[in-house]
Amino acid sequence: MANKLHEFKDTAALAEGLADAVASVLNVAIAERGSASIAVSGGSTPKQFFKALSARELDWSKVTVTLVDERFVPADNARSNHLLVEENLLQGEAAKARFLPLYRKTATIGEAARLASTDIAAVAVPLDVVILGMGNDGHTASFFPGGDRLAEALSLQTPRGVITMEAEGAGEPRLTLTFSSLQDAHFLVLHIEGQAKKDTLEKALAGGEESEMPVRAVLNRAKTPVDIYWAP
Numbered sequence: 001m002a003n004k005l006h007e008f009k010d011t012a013a014l015a016e017g018l019a020d021a022v023a024s025v026l027n028v029a030i031a032e033r034g035s036a037s038i039a040v041s042g043g044s045t046p047k048q049f050f051k052a053l054s055a056r057e058l059d060w061s062k063v064t065v066t067l068v069d070e071r072f073v074p075a076d077n078a079r080s081n082h083l084l085v086e087e088n089l090l091q092g093e094a095a096k097a098r099f100l101p102l103y104r105k106t107a108t109i110g111e112a113a114r115l116a117s118t119d120i121a122a123v124a125v126p127l128d129v130v131i132l133g134m135g136n137d138g139h140t141a142s143f144f145p146g147g148d149r150l151a152e153a154l155s156l157q158t159p160r161g162v163i164t165m166e167a168e169g170a171g172e173p174r175l176t177l178t179f180s181s182l183q184d185a186h187f188l189v190l191h192i193e194g195q196a197k198k199d200t201l202e203k204a205l206a207g208g209e210e211s212e213m214p215v216r217a218v219l220n221r222a223k224t225p226v227d228i229y230w231a232p
């Protein structure tokens with residue numbers, strides 16, 4: 001698996017470099033198909049990148065933005081990945097993008113997953129861009145160690161879509177794209193920052209079970225080689 005590491009002098013340079021690369025992929029998709037898609041992660045890492053991407057020149061009205069995963073909280077909750085994207089990416093020209101949330105105000109998280117799966121199914125396959133983050137526990141998306149549906153989420157037999165996930169380290173119940181939904185993206189990125197995350201990456205790459213560090217599934221058997229973007 002020819003993953004590639006892109007190192008930057010600082011997080012600001014990484015944000016600009018990744019925004020340039022993503023904008024280029026989205027522009028090619030728009031030129032070739034008339035549309036483009038990107039699934040992004042939440043958490044604390046991507047904020048600078050989102051702001052840089054938001055300022056890139058492209059026909060955002062032709063771009064579908066969705067989430068790799070989401071906490072099962074409404075968009076006005078400070079833990080919401082939707083809120084992070086809305087406040088940092090979907091601003092200015094980028095506000096013209098079509099946004100597909102994963103959270104839905106449904107009686108159960110299972111119903112929200114079914115509704116989100118239906119919407120995601122209407123987006124061209126494969127996704128053009130997937131931006132993954134990683135926790136220091138080796139989770140990516142909401143593929144958490146000990147997750148109640150981890151094996152199902154990581155199996156290529158599981159159809160593309162959104163499934164629920166609960167795990168001790170996850171906090172709220174989660175909604176996550178399945179591995180099958182994201183592993184063949186045209187541009188598959190793992191965006192991590194800081195030495196601790198670099199050490200976690202090295203541990204993940206050194207071998208071991210996917211159940212211990214689920215990011216290994218992406219690093220070891222995604223169809224698309226992973227572009228790893230890192231800055232200290």
Ligand SMILES: O=C1O[C@H](COP(=O)(O)O)[C@@H](O)[C@H](O)[C@H]1O
Binds near residue numbers: 043070133
């Ligand atoms: O819970 C989550 O954590 C990961 C990593 O977040 P970070 O703040 O350490 O970058 C994130 O990729 C995921 O989308 C989010 O739901």
